[in-house]
Amino acid sequence: MNIFTSNDEMQLYRSGLESSGQTLGFVPTMGALHEGHLSLVRASLEKADLTVVSLFVNPTQFDDPEDYNAYPRSIEKDKKLLEEMGVSVIFAPSVESMYPSGMETFVENVSLSNILCGEFRPGHFRGVCTVVLILLNSIRPQWIFLGEKDFQQLRIVENIVKDLKVNVEVVPCPTLREPSGLAMSSRNSRLDTEKRLLAADLYKILQNLRKILLEGNIGVNEARELAVQQLKKIEGLTIDYLEVVDRKTLKPVKNLSGKVIALAAIRLGKTRLIDNIKI
Template sequence: MQVTGEIAEIREAIARSRQQGCQIGCVPTMGALHAGHISLVEECRKRVDYVLVTIFVNPTQFGQGEDLDKYPRPLEADLDACRAAGVSCVYTPEIPSLYPDGYGTWVDVEGMSTILEGECRPDHFRGVTTIVAKLLNIIQPDVACFGAKDYQQQTLIRQMVRDLNMPIEVVVAPTVREADGLAMSSRNQYLSPEQRQTALCLSQALNIAEESLLAGETSIAQVEKRMLDHINSFDDVRPEYTVLRDPDTLEELKSLQPEMVALIATYVGQTRLIDNRRISLPQ
């Protein structure tokens, strides 16, 4: 497995692989890899011959007072996990190579990037779409894999790829969960044992939303309130939103529709967690 932080070396490796007839797949990450990330590698390997994982803690998607400095960076453990998963190459760039002095170009997807996560974390998605566009431009993969847990992020990335006519298939893989339902996240390691139990309130609230809708509840406001009430029944939480939205646009719903997505963001202690659930009503 090749490991490099150099753009020229990445492009040379990809060119060699293409000359051998390989299809190229990319899994962009910020490291601190867990089973959810490895599932993206496995999904990518089903489609291509050469899988490249990027590990880069992107400073431009963190706001003031967020966890950029303490974000986990266990590089050697991440590389071991990539080797075990059959990754062909890991790209580990340094900040100056991607954001040199005088850098001033940004990719901004209008509309959806200003609501929900975008409202809670201003400029977050500008940083996300910019770094993903840069990585896709450097690597120029045939396939790029993202996780469904970051629902709004993958929706924005798919729109960016469409809008910029990138010849890339974006694959969204299902959220990987712990046995008790907690969505896997690199930030889960911030949680104390007590907070880890409290964090189950997110998946439980999503269960409540789905069960309410399947039982015949027709009030969107009531479903959202039930999610919020469940989150607030726990100590040491600070919910930011519990909503039911259109799965493609994330716009507010005026009435129920066959396909919807429930989305939650809340702090548990000082750790901010998100989760979501696609909900299909019987026809």
């Protein structure tokens, strides 16, 4: 297994593969790997000849320095896991390698970056768009594997690839959950036992919202409001948003015509969690 810590090293390795005909899959992560990440790695290992996994806590997508500093890091454990799985390359660049002094160019998706999570985390998706494009330019994979838990991020990356003519296929992968229903996330490690149980209620409420909507006895707005009121009853939980939206535009819908998804973001103490359910 190769471990590269700079874009120059990664690009040199990628150039050396040009004549081999081997395909490359890419799984971008911020480390602190859990089973959800590993499911993406398995999907890449199954589809591609070689798999690259990035381990990089991207500072430009954090609007709160305290959140960035508190983000869980376990790079040695992550390396061991990935080596045991048969990953070909770990790309763990430094901040200086990704964002050299004097860098003035950033990337932003206009239509999707400032709604939902973007409204509550200013500049977050500008950081996501920029780091993803830098990584794709260095790694040049055939496929990039992304989890559907971060659905807004998934749609934004799909737009980047389409609009900027990036020669890569985005492969969406289903959300993995703990036995309680809680979506797997590196941030879950910051929850104590009590908060972890409370966090699991988010998915139960989303499941109930889906059930009510499919029954069709009340409208989307009324059903959404019922779910919001259920969330408000959970002690210590604050709501950033809960919206029922079109899967492509992420704009709120008034009915269930077309493909629809419910997206939610909550906070338990200082820990922010997101989840969704397709309707």
